[in-house]
Amino acid sequence: MRRYWNRSHPNDCKVIKGKRKHKHAKKSIPVLSKLSRLRWRLMKSISQIKLQLRRLTMRVNTLQKQVESSYGARGNVIAYLRSRLNTRITIETPAGPIFGTLVSIGEDYIQISEPNGSIAIIPQRGILSIE
Structure with a gap:
């Protein structure tokens, strides 16, 4: 509240009430509108996650096919090595x-007895070529 004194008349002092300035209140957003926006955001996030999941599933399937094909090739290598058991070979x-x-063939390694008497254990993933 502001007070003003009327100075034009020395004997007449009266209080003039001024208007207060009102701050503009923010409009409240209804709860349903907030929930609707939140639902929309969640739906958008879920659709993005579904898309990423589809892409990752495709990548996993591709990798699984590659592993299966390389495992099949390794199976051929193991069959070849079994035919060469107790014979002289060169592994690159x-x-x-x-x-x-070639002394023995394990689940994921082979064992070679070298001419100097030492034993070499080679992981199957480390075999580049066989002669």
Whole structure:
């Protein structure tokens, strides 16, 4: 409230009430409108997640086919190595060639006895070529 004094008449002092300024209140958004917006956002997020899930499923299926095809090739390698058991072979690995007698074939490795008497254990994933 503001008070103004009327100075034009010295004996007449009266209070003049001024108007207060009202702050503009924000319009309240109804609860249903808020829920509707939240629902829309959730639906949009869910659709994006579904799309990502489809893409990832396709990638997993592709990788699974690749693993199955490479496992089948490894099965052929194991069958070939079994036919060469206790014979002299040369295995090419990333570390270099290994020459010796194939002693045993494990689930995921092979064992070669080298001419100097040492035993080399080679993981099957490390076999580059067989001679």
